[in-house]
Amino acid sequence: MSLALSTTRFAPSPTGRLHLGHAMSAVLSHDFARARGGRFLLRIEDIDSGRAREEHIAGIEEDLCWLGLLWDGPAVRQSRRLALYSEALERLKQRGLIYPCFCTRADIARSATAPHGPEGPLYPGTCRGLAAPDLDRPHAWRLDMVKAMALAGPLEWYDEQAGIVTARPDLLGDVVLARKDAPVSYHLAVTVDDAAQGVTDVIRGRDLFAATHVHRLLQDLLTLPTPDYHHHALLIGTDGERLAKRHGAMALADLRAQGVDPKEIVAALHEGRAPLGFRLSGD
Structure with a gap:
């Protein structure tokens, strides 16, 4: 602590x-x-x-x-700070942990196989494993959650109210790390920035509690320190x-x-x- x-x-x-x-x-x-x-x-x-x-x-x-x-x-x-995010994304790409996704939100919403998580419908994996993706088309980059969790193994983080929390990033599915309309997503940017700025304690609302599961996984994959969390x-x-x-x-x-x-x-x-x-x- x-x-x-x-x-x-x-x-x-x-x-x-x-x-x-x-x-x-x-x-x-x-x-x-x-x-x-x-x-x-x-x-x-x-x-x-x-x-x-x-x-x-x-x-x-x-x-x-x-x-x-x-x-x-x-x-x-x-x-x-876009160069920092690009570097982090490239590290994950080189390890085969992210993949291009061409789906729209409407595509995901229409999918009958999309389960729901704490932030809404989970990505059903439509673009995961595409043999020859056309990167000239607009696309996002998603984290392959199964691969990433297998590589990281069991993880924990500390919250002032909840105590020691077992990380369950799978609850959020294959999250987007770089959007079609932006070079990075919230999940990746906040993880990289907190580490780069030496943040020891993250104080934010309970509505972001679930996102912390993903941030803890990214910290492990990128070898970054884990701050304490205080979700008010x-x-x-x-x-x-x-x-x-x-x-x-x-x-x-x-x-x-x-x-x-x-x-x-x-x-x-x-x-x-x-x-x-x-x-x-x-x-």
Whole structure:
């Protein structure tokens, strides 16, 4: 488990303004590092060039400053780290652990043989083992989960709430590591970045708990260190849904415009309470 000096990170995607759910992760990450005399890093996950916006990056920094959260060093942008991801992908490719996939989401959804996992329908393996794939066609790169797990063997990781967790990346199937529309996926980028930045403790919402199974496998395959994980409860709105951009969660910028005192938000989160009348998942 983590000792005194810890490095945490807050890693939002600049596809919209931050909301209270983001604030919770940022405050908890900031507090964890500062309580241990460690570093709190800001990483901008802007690999989705079709949706990432410069104004949202500026907004993220503005919102964090409004909350009184200062990060160490310059913010790191994933879009400037593509060579690192390409190198990791190539290492997996050379070991025969990834394969090109030409299927669309609609193809997978229509497949009667696609089982469901924690993140939705699992890939049924349509392109696995293609004899002569045409790499001139648009394609993603998927991890051959059976091969990868056989090579890695049994794996574990530590979560503050769950304790020692046996890794079950097979629950997510042959995940995408490089997308058709982007040179890398979330799974690979976050694993490579956390190691490269020396992150010792990953503090994020419980909605990403299942993804950690895959990240633990990738850490083993790429010979990367495994941080400790702290998956916190999620903020739930009055509609019973977790706060998310796609659910139209009110932005911190809107709260600021309404005159909300950021100290009230931060104080509640410091104490493990949901601010402004929201509630925590599990309450």
